[in-house]
């Protein structure tokens with residue numbers, strides 16, 4: 001399968017992609033990573049962290065669906081980290097043609113909510129995902145979930161923005177999102193995770209919970225244990 005990690009702007013997407021990769025590997029899934037962001041930070045993480053669990057392939061091309069996807073081992077969980085949907089709509093469109101599951105990283109703050117739902121320039125991500133249906137074999141958009149990141153424990157914002165996203169905004173007339181109950185906390189150990197080993201509990205526990213929730217929701221394949 002292919003999981004696409006998307007975000008409209010800088011939201012903690014690469015952090016979530018990398019730490020989810022470690023968590024999937026800990027759970028026993030075979031994982032392979034693809035970096036579709038020109039900054040290639042996931043590639044650098046895979047190169048620099050001794051314990052990074054898999055290879056990270058460069059994949060920052062608007063021909064992702066045609067040139068990268070067919071070469072994947074589809075019996076594994078393949079994860080692609082995409083760049084800003086606002087700045088690289090061509091790459092994101094191509095990833096959306098073939099993704100089985102989309103995880104949208106959002107920070108529960110006013111500017112980040114606005115960039116997701118009503119950007120001043122560009123197409124709202126919900127519309128980009130919806131229109132991808134036209135190019136997909138089944139004619140439906142990919143299953144999409146929102147993962148809230150950088151959540152301050154003492155703040156009411158995570159709950160407030162989870163409700164707004166779930167209910168289609170204040171008036172209920174905007175796109176509705178499936179928001180995961182797992183929330184990634186705002187932590188110094190997570191802030192400094194990109195490029196480094198996954199050697200701290202705070203880099204592991206929230207992402208183990210994420211894998212548990214994705215499994216419970218039926219979004220991940222069964223783990224095949226060798227006899």
Ligand SMILES: Nc1ncnc2c1ncn2[C@@H]1O[C@H](COP(=O)(O)OP(=O)(O)OP(=O)(O)O)[C@@H](O)[C@H]1O
Nearest residue numbers: 009010011012013014015150185186187190191192
């Ligand atoms: N859970 C967290 N707690 C605190 N800081 C975080 C957390 N997750 C990410 N950050 C910080 O947020 C910033 C953006 O993270 P990251 O590079 O993962 O985002 P991105 O969406 O991939 O950005 P880019 O636009 O560069 O691709 C970084 O400074 C990172 O340290």
Ligand SMILES: [Mg+2]
Nearest residue numbers: 013014037041
């Ligand atoms: Mg990034």
